[in-house]
Amino acid sequence: MLSLTEENYLKAIYHLSDGGTKAVLTNELAESLDTKAASVTDMIKKLSVKNVISYEKYYGVKITKQGKAQALMIIRKHRLWETFLVKQLNFSWDEVHEVAEQLEHIQSPLLIEKLDEFLGYPSVDPHGEPIPDKNGKIKIQASVMLCDLAPGYKGSIVAVKDSDSHLLKYLDKIGATPGKKIKLLGKEEYDDSLEIELENTKVSISKIVSQKILVTA
Amino acid sequence: MLSLTEENYLKAIYHLSDGGTKAVLTNELAESLDTKAASVTDMIKKLSVKNVISYEKYYGVKITKQGKAQALMIIRKHRLWETFLVKQLNFSWDEVHEVAEQLEHIQSPLLIEKLDEFLGYPSVDPHGEPIPDKNGKIKIQASVMLCDLAPGYKGSIVAVKDSDSHLLKYLDKIGATPGKKIKLLGKEEYDDSLEIELENTKVSISKIVSQKILVTA
DNA sequence: AATATTTTTTAGACTAGTCTAAACTTTTAT
DNA sequence: ATAAAAGTTTAGACTAGTCTAAAAAATATT
Secondary structure (H helix, E strand, O other): OOOHHHHHHHHHHHHHOOOOOOOEOHHHHHHHHOOOHHHHHHHHHHHHHOOOEEEEOOOEEEEOHHHHHHHHHHHHHHHHHHHHHHHOOOOOOOOHHHHHHHHOOOOOHHHHHHHHHHOOOOOEOOOOOEOOOOOOOOOOOOEEEHHHOOOOOEEEEEEEOOOOHHHHHHHHHHOOOOOOEEEEEEEOOOOOOEEEEEOOEEEEEOHHHHOOEEEEO | OOOHHHHHHHHHHHHHOOOOOOOEOHHHHHHHHOOOHHHHHHHHHHHHHOOOEEEEOOOEEEEOHHHHHHHHHHHHHHHHHHHHHHHOOOOOOOOHHHHHHHHOOOOOHHHHHHHHHHOOOOOEOOOOOEOOOOOOOOOOOOEEEHHHOOOOOEEEEEEEOOOOHHHHHHHHHHOOOOOOEEEEEEEOOOOOOEEEEEOOEEEEEOHHHHOOEEEEO
């Protein structure tokens, strides 16, 4: 059993390693968890002993198979709760992150089973992110970052890769939410801002925003 | 802001003091929280500094107005979550306590507001216990312990004063749940066991069980 | 290849919460 | 009224998690 703090470290490692595909450095982790490198080193040792990560001094951390399974369960809980908050309790999608960060640590397999059933076994959360099933399996929807496409592209929004509430409020305002049809009309070479069309309305978005939007490939 | 542990102490103090009407002793608290008296003394000092209890050495602890308000909010959350678990997620009433003990510590006033609304502003939880409203007000339903009544009594079950899952399973089996009509047919002088009628079925219950059942006055 | 810079780890200290053992109050029993 | 028993508090130690400052290792620079 992991403590709340250990769960947060493990989740951060999972995300920073892109789902376990690459090693994570001490400083990255410290930055992401808003803590000091020394604290990270300490925690890394504990998590190694618990076999959820493997660790070589000075070379960073890799998540183990077991650790990945545990991280996926935490992510499953987070995304199911976000879905509940938005779909059932009428939270707006920019309000759910902090609450879900707390709810994801509730320990009750039965609760999550029943919540999943109650929600109708959703496959994505309100931000378009996939929800791991009870075995930790994720249905991957092929997608690309909007910033990597050329004018002329037509498709729809798959997900938004950020939980910052200001960004989400803004995207909601311009109508850029998962599932929406989107066209890429033009790109401004000077600052890489994009001219896009959403529901027959043209908007210009900055490069930084276009990097957060995933669209169908 | 109270820590999770502080919240648990405060809630225990509230309950052991019968809602703030009497002082609570160190050992009672230690017993109820399954901890040692020395730990209780330490925590009592912290809670005094935070002005949620007042404390006189060797004479026990009293909850302050402010502390009572905070305890009621925790109880409100606990009972709303229990209601959610039973009514929406189809938990049985003997399964909800442990999960609600965790959920009651989630910090989000908005969440509780929305949950309350979602549930239709319930006034009692699945065990018949009243749910404090957002101002901490409780609607008290007059009730008496079944064990204090004389044969001939007719009324209905108001609440069950225990969260032990074995007791609740048993009560569920014999049909003794909040709202049910109940008649007291007889009392066995030797062991104070009671002969009762529930939905046209006669059952005999022990004294200890009859002390847990509250019925209409 | 040697030095400077950056990153990581260690060492030691601090807080929250817990414990045991000993000391101190209060209550009960003679 | 005093001794014994019961209950409470203090003192000191321990774990989890955090921090600062210093040491050690890796990387970058010249």
